[in-house]
Amino acid sequence: MATAAFYTLGCKVNQTETAALQELLQRSGYRQVSFDEHADVYIINTCTVTHLSDRKSRQMIRRARRKNPEAVIVVTGCYAQVSAEDVFNLPEVDLVIGTHAREKLPELIEQAKEERINYVLPLAEKHGFEDLEAAQSQGRTRAFLKVQEGCRQFCTYCIVPYARGPIFSRPPAEAVQAAQELARQGFRELVLTGVHLGSYGDDLDGEINICHLLRELVQVEGLERIRISSLEPTEVTAELVELMLQEKKICHHLHLPLQSGDDEILRRMNRRYTAREFLRLVSWLRSRLPDLALTTDVMVGFPTETEEQFANTVKVVRAAAFSRLHVFKYSPRQGTPAAKFSGQVPAPVKNKRSQELTAIGQELAAAYHKRFEGKMVDVLFEEAHAGKISGFTEQYVRVFVAGTERYLGAILPVLITASTADGVEGEIKK
Numbered sequence: 001m002a003t004a005a006f007y008t009l010g011c012k013v014n015q016t017e018t019a020a021l022q023e024l025l026q027r028s029g030y031r032q033v034s035f036d037e038h039a040d041v042y043i044i045n046t047c048t049v050t051h052l053s054d055r056k057s058r059q060m061i062r063r064a065r066r067k068n069p070e071a072v073i074v075v076t077g078c079y080a081q082v083s084a085e086d087v088f089n090l091p092e093v094d095l096v097i098g099t100h101a102r103e104k105l106p107e108l109i110e111q112a113k114e115e116r117i118n119y120v121l122p123l124a125e126k127h128g129f130e131d132l133e134a135a136q137s138q139g140r141t142r143a144f145l146k147v148q149e150g151c152r153q154f155c156t157y158c159i160v161p162y163a164r165g166p167i168f169s170r171p172p173a174e175a176v177q178a179a180q181e182l183a184r185q186g187f188r189e190l191v192l193t194g195v196h197l198g199s200y201g202d203d204l205d206g207e208i209n210i211c212h213l214l215r216e217l218v219q220v221e222g223l224e225r226i227r228i229s230s231l232e233p234t235e236v237t238a239e240l241v242e243l244m245l246q247e248k249k250i251c252h253h254l255h256l257p258l259q260s261g262d263d264e265i266l267r268r269m270n271r272r273y274t275a276r277e278f279l280r281l282v283s284w285l286r287s288r289l290p291d292l293a294l295t296t297d298v299m300v301g302f303p304t305e306t307e308e309q310f311a312n313t314v315k316v317v318r319a320a321a322f323s324r325l326h327v328f329k330y331s332p333r334q335g336t337p338a339a340k341f342s343g344q345v346p347a348p349v350k351n352k353r354s355q356e357l358t359a360i361g362q363e364l365a366a367a368y369h370k371r372f373e374g375k376m377v378d379v380l381f382e383e384a385h386a387g388k389i390s391g392f393t394e395q396y397v398r399v400f401v402a403g404t405e406r407y408l409g410a411i412l413p414v415l416i417t418a419s420t421a422d423g424v425e426g427e428i429k430k
Helices: 012-027 051-067 078-082 084-088 102-112 160-164 172-184 210-217 238-246 263-269 275-288 307-320 347-370
Strands: 003-008 031-033 041-046 072-077 142-149 189-194 225-228 253-255 293-300 324-329 376-385 388-392 398-402 411-420 423-428
Touching: 003 012, 003 051, 012 031, 012 041, 012 072, 012 102, 012 142, 012 189, 041 051, 041 078, 051 072, 051 078, 072 078, 072 102, 078 084, 078 160, 142 172, 172 189, 172 210, 189 210, 210 225, 210 238, 225 253, 238 275, 263 307, 275 307, 293 307, 293 347, 307 347, 324 347, 347 411, 376 398, 398 411
Parallel strands: 003 031, 003 041, 041 072, 142 189, 189 225, 253 293, 293 324, 398 423
Antiparallel strands: 376 388, 376 411, 388 398, 411 423
16 A cells, blocks of 8 residues: 655644545545655645745655655645745655645646656636545544635735645535534544634635534534634634623633734724734623633844834733744735835844743743633543543643543543643543
């Protein structure tokens, strides 16, 4: 049996797509092996958010070729879509395919055994949701379901709209069918993913939005949790909050990218809210959902960012009291407007700001986790670690307890006894 190995860079959407490609090749007769093993085909699913992502992708391409000089090396994903010629010119690469038409991958691999192929199609030729099944490997407890692709935000620092193209949504009936299959496989939690998830339904006929889809998904038997991966602050509606209050399956956890706490920087980023509006949203959400966990992304060192503007970001981050903070250093990305902006911030300054904000994020996480001490929470257990098992609450707090693998896949009540910035510890109470 021919073997295939996968390596995925980037976001949860990429991870979900890799799972679908794995299923596609499995149905075509391939056996999956580790990327560190000898394989007949290596598929690198790339990211192109930063130049570092591009470099990492190239490193993995070269590593694959060293593992097996005779293998077919396939490069797909955002880097392949945006920089098709650059990728195809790499001597190690046999097949380049972008962010759509990947249902043809098995037949293209066969062709690539005879000749090198650049099969990156223009995004203008994309006319619907990519025809890949939502498949996941057995033995996991949380599944990712991609229901939307494409982005029309055009933030000035972001290459993604140019890599993913226009908005397409998975029709609700198809999404429900995929969710039912995942539940049948034994998954207890479903994470909805998309490039711009809040735009779900905008391209479909009728009054369909993310709330419409959620109402359908909560009816799926076997699913006990549904988690929303990320929404723009401007896309959180009263309808969504009411639905989260009504439906116990929908996790009380939202990821709302802040990016900056300074209004001028937000304007230059082409973000569609002010710092005050963001904090007003946070205050309203907490008044309606007191146990809500809020996580975020923050970028430091955007062009022209001054110390005062960075200080404004720190103030907003502290005021919002996020439970988890993802800090990114701005990196100029060729093809985006911000790459041409004057006032690029020196690397040492970006490093210093990143370190400061990361430390604040640890402080906020520790404070948030401490709130759970002495409380009972429900935990979906996912992993075993040498006599301990771990899982997550609906607020996406990692919980560690003494236990064995027999508890994996179960949702159990846990009394929280201690906390750190990395998570909490507790005891199972049955």
